[in-house]
Amino acid sequence: MTILKNHSLKSYNTFHVDASADEFIEIQHKDELKEILLSKEYRNKSKFILGGGSNILLTKNLTDLVLKISIGGIEVIDESSKHINIRAGAGVVWHDLVLFSVERNLGGIENLSLIPGTVGAAPIQNIGAYGQELSDTFVNLEGFYIESGSYKIFDKQECHFDYRNSIFKRELKGKFVITYVTISLSKNSAVNINYGSIKSELKNLGIDAPTVKDVSNVIIKIRRSKLPDPGELGNAGSFFKNPEVSVERLAELKDKCPDIITFPGSSDKVKIPAAWLIEKCGWKGKRIGDTGSHSKQALVIVNYGNATGAEILNFASEIKKSVMDEFDILLEEEVNIV
Ligand code: FAD
Ligand code: EPU
Numbered sequence: 001m002t003i004l005k006n007h008s009l010k011s012y013n014t015f016h017v018d019a020s021a022d023e024f025i026e027i028q029h030k031d032e033l034k035e036i037l038l039s040k041e042y043r044n045k046s047k048f049i050l051g052g053g054s055n056i057l058l059t060k061n062l063t064d065l066v067l068k069i070s071i072g073g074i075e076v077i078d079e080s081s082k083h084i085n086i087r088a089g090a091g092v093v094w095h096d097l098v099l100f101s102v103e104r105n106l107g108g109i110e111n112l113s114l115i116p117g118t119v120g121a122a123p124i125q126n127i128g129a130y131g132q133e134l135s136d137t138f139v140n141l142e143g144f145y146i147e148s149g150s151y152k153i154f155d156k157q158e159c160h161f162d163y164r165n166s167i168f169k170r171e172l173k174g175k176f177v178i179t180y181v182t183i184s185l186s187k188n189s190a191v192n193i194n195y196g197s198i199k200s201e202l203k204n205l206g207i208d209a210p211t212v213k214d215v216s217n218v219i220i221k222i223r224r225s226k227l228p229d230p231g232e233l234g235n236a237g238s239f240f241k242n243p244e245v246s247v248e249r250l251a252e253l254k255d256k257c258p259d260i261i262t263f264p265g266s267s268d269k270v271k272i273p274a275a276w277l278i279e280k281c282g283w284k285g286k287r288i289g290d291t292g293s294h295s296k297q298a299l300v301i302v303n304y305g306n307a308t309g310a311e312i313l314n315f316a317s318e319i320k321k322s323v324m325d326e327f328d329i330l331l332e333e334e335v336n337i338v
Pocket of ligand 2 (some may be wrong): 061079129130131191196226236239240241242261273274275276277279284296297298299334
């Protein structure tokens with residue numbers, strides 16, 4: 001285990017914000033993690049857990065000890081005629097787990113293809129896309145409480161999964177390190193192609209009976225056409241969550257904007273695309289200095305080069321204020337502000 005001092009985090013966050021960590025350790029094994037959590041030197045020092053850095057905005061240099069979780073390994077731990085349970089290390093790249101599944105024709109996470117980041121961060125906001133969420137296949141996760149170093153397994157119910165949310169983004173925010181995640185994949189599941197343009201893309205390719213791999217390939221194609229590649233343009237995906245409103249509130253909004261777009265929300269609520277609200281407020285494609293709203297996806301805030309975390313946050317706050325003034329809707333950040 002090497003302890004790096006005054007370490008640059010620029011290549012560890014997909015916004016490519018230039019910030020540093022006073023102390024930085026890469027964790028390859030759960031025993032190393034336990035050792036650090038219980039060590040005399042680091043027990044009482046505050047810690048920040050880092051995965052792939054694709055859902056954080058660094059607004060300052062970190063005085064915490066940064067623990068970059070790189071625990072690897074994908075293993076089949078259980079199998080029946082219908083399902084396979086797979087346990088993956090928190091440091092595994094999420095899309096590598098998707099590819100592992102898709103190559104074996106195992107269904108359940110193919111719609112989550114190409115989401116950046118690590119397996120260990122996937123439960124934090126219950127990653128979701130194109131009609132699937134992690135919670136659909138989730139079995140349990142393992143890890144350690146940061147303060148006490150004690151080990152715990154969380155089953156699905158205990159994680160309190162919700163849209164872009166879980167207990168780890170609320171009550172246990174910054175208090176628990178995930179080391180392993182187990183999911184259950186289906187050997188013969190029907191693919192889920194009802195969301196957005198999946199069906200029409202498959203039709204264009206002449207695919208009538210899509211396999212898990214066909215769906216994954218189409219999702220990759222759609223995502224590449226819509227979202228900027230963080231390798232080329234710094235971003236963290238959707239900056240805000242899509243807000244949910246009551247049916248009564250929607251009726252009022254419809255009076256004002258008959259063209260409003262909606263999706264089903266949780267219980268009796270409706271979801272309004274934040275991208276639509278932001279575009280309506282005139283922000284789509286707008287740039288201030290080195291930050292801006294992406295020209296193809298208004299909800300994605302980008303770093304054109306040397307924007308600071310504070311500048312990006314300030315830009316996001318301006319957007320938030322506009323949407324509040326125009327629609328009386330409070331946008332909530334999806335990205336973790338650090
Ligand atoms: P990080 O950004 O490193 O961390 C995120 C949070 O999780 C931080 O609070 C961190 O402290 C905590 N954390 C990380 N690892 C652990 C761990 N092992 N234990 C405990 N806490 C931990 N998200 C979606 O849901 N759907 C999408 O379609 C989607 N599309 C995206 C597209 C792009 C281009 C980008 C850049 C991002 C997108 N995201 C999407 C957001 C992001 O990919 C996910 O939130 C992802 O799960 C973040 O993983 P990460 O490893 O990069 O986490
Ligand atoms: N739209 C606009 N303007 C835009 C972009 C989109 O008005 O600039 C409208 C379109 O009409 C479209 C609707 O908004 O019908 C929804 O857009 P899109 O399909 O691109 O999805 P989204 O709601 O913006 C969500 C997730 C994404 C996920 C996609 C696909 C949230 C906050 N975001 O985006 O997740 O990949 O759906 O399922 O829920 C992320 O979390 O980082 C992320 C990228």
